[in-house]
Amino acid sequence: MPSPSLLLQGLALGILTGGVYALLAAGLTLYFGVMRVVQIAHPAFLFLGAYLTYFLFTVVGVDPLLSIVVTVPLFFVLGMAIQRYLISRLRSDSLTMMSVLLTFALALLIEGSLGVVASGSFRSITVDYATRSFQLGTVRLPNDRLIGFAVATVTLLVLFAILRYSRYGQALRATIQHPEAARLLGIDTDRISAVGFGLGLATAAVGGAVLALITTFFPAAHWGWIARLMAIIVVGGLGSVSGAALAAVMLGVIEALVLVTLDATWAALVFYAFLFLTLVFRPHGFFGGRLAGRF
């Protein structure tokens, strides 16, 4: 049985890591919520963001966190373009299925291009402030995780505020709930969808910067994240940003506690076990309620 201090340490790490998971999964919820698009390439975009952050850091000397000033607008525009010129061409009755294929191709394209440009070598960013930690009693909170958690919290709050309180957010929710009715009421649903996709991809830029700060990466690294992030949005209730955030923190904590009490192989099963349990007992997810009914 692990010592109480180790359990506390595991709990703290789990909460911090779960926050990062929430940020990484936020975009997926949005694409699915807005357009029923399953974005397999989201993790690939996360690592594209990480590479951009890496090159901005090593070539230009921009701090990883400052680089999002460049990458977020870039990804937002890119996301709008992908929706406008690729996703919107898919037939609406087979959109979900076909979007898997389309974004799968995007993921392969990104991975291949990164391989050509950056080679298959592992990359990582090391900044002084990220390898230290903040001590709270016996528990040490690593700075890079604290930063990741803070960035995730701010990003998700901004996203939530946009969706909940802005005119755009209301129009977006209307589009999600009933596109035809929204169109009848004069909402430009194509534009709303494009902006929604842009927002989703913008979160990938932020997530990529955080990933670059806390982990090493290589072009094929995104495969390992697809299933985990998908599990989070299913457990959280498809289409619910706050549900996915809660699910992410919950899974992060359980994963870390399994890691410190059992071992890493069991911890890797946590996501799939919960995915399975969710599908069997609560296909709507544990936190989301009605599909896309709320954020």
Add this chain to the structure above:
Amino acid sequence: MSGPRRHQASERLAQRGANRSAFGAFGTVRLACLIALFALVLAACGGEDPTAGGGASQPAVGSEGPQSAATGGGDLEGDPIRVGVSLPLTGDFSEPGKGIQNGYDTWATMVNEAGGLLDRPVEMVYRDDGSDPNRVISDYEQLITSEEVDMVLGPFSSRLVLAAADVAERNDMLFIEPAGAAPEIFEQGFENLFYAAPAVADTHYDYLFEYIMALPEGERPQTVAYAVLDDPFAQGTANGLKVQLEEAGFETVADEVYPPEQTDFAAIAARVADTDADLFVGGTQFEDSVGLIRAFQELGYQPRMAAFSTGPTLPQFSEAVGGASEGILSPVGYSAQADLPGNAEFVAKYQEMFDGEPGEDPANGYTAGQILAAAIEAVGCADATPECQQQLIDHIRGAEIETIVGTLSWDEAGRPQGAHMIQQWLDGRIEIVLPDTEVKTADLVYPKPEW
């Protein structure tokens, strides 16, 4: 003014719409299942990553050279000796795969510039297996049966070597491989296989074990923690040391195993840090060694000695851990500085053809070529007939062959009978600290400086 009203109306309409089947309950369940299915399929596809590799090699040697180097020999008479190789030139193992290819190309070029083998030029025939063990099987089948190559050499990584060696065995072909050190490879009863490196995985730490035992009792580390990647090669190295240490009475206080897809090492590191072990042994590849060290730093864990299988053997390691590399130990099978016959020539030629100093991967590729050349010249034949191949196999079995990683000989299963050196990062450079012979470039520093 009409804005808010419009949205209220839309929400009311939407509420009704939501009850219809398109977005209703049934649709949700189906979509959730669909996503789950894709997620699982992708998880299975994505299960391999560069860390999953085996072999005495690393996922990411930063060497980049021409895709296929000219192998010279245009002015040589006679049919070329065609040497077939399948390598992971794309996919997860593409970096080390290219490293091995560079080694093979350097070897072929140097052989041809020196007049070929038996007055015949050497021609390399490459296939790309995309890091897939299934494709590596069909690649070698085709190389042997339809390409009708004269010789084959091995691919990269224990996992692919295991698949390829079986094909070579069935076709009675000699199989010299540059990157399959996992213990399993030598337990399959292969009779044609030889590993072109100084030692197999479970003996990599032999010199370090001897060093620890030679320390005065009071100075020895008392407790040992292990964190090991679930991979035949990584487990082989760490477990080799663990078995020896446990027999000698050292206490194992943590023994963690993690899957290849593990990217977060904070919690694993927390378990190790909780034991405050004197000696830490990491059965690592690259990114896991970096992840563990960073997590140890954050948790304030300072072992007196730390050893990692691979990772620290790569030049980019020091930069990746932000200078925390000082004092870290690793087993290593090749040193570009080593004063061994032919090594300086190899390094010079390699630098002429590619960028930078050759690492372990190119060196092992080159070594495999050296062994093949030595056998062909001694026996005097170089064709795919079972008679010739058997003569070559018999020759290597009893021979001692001089290579750039030292003089090699093999046991019945193809295990090389040498030992790995131990390297240590000192003042930002890799130094050879064990064994205590002429290969040593610096004294081992113990206890290690804090990271």
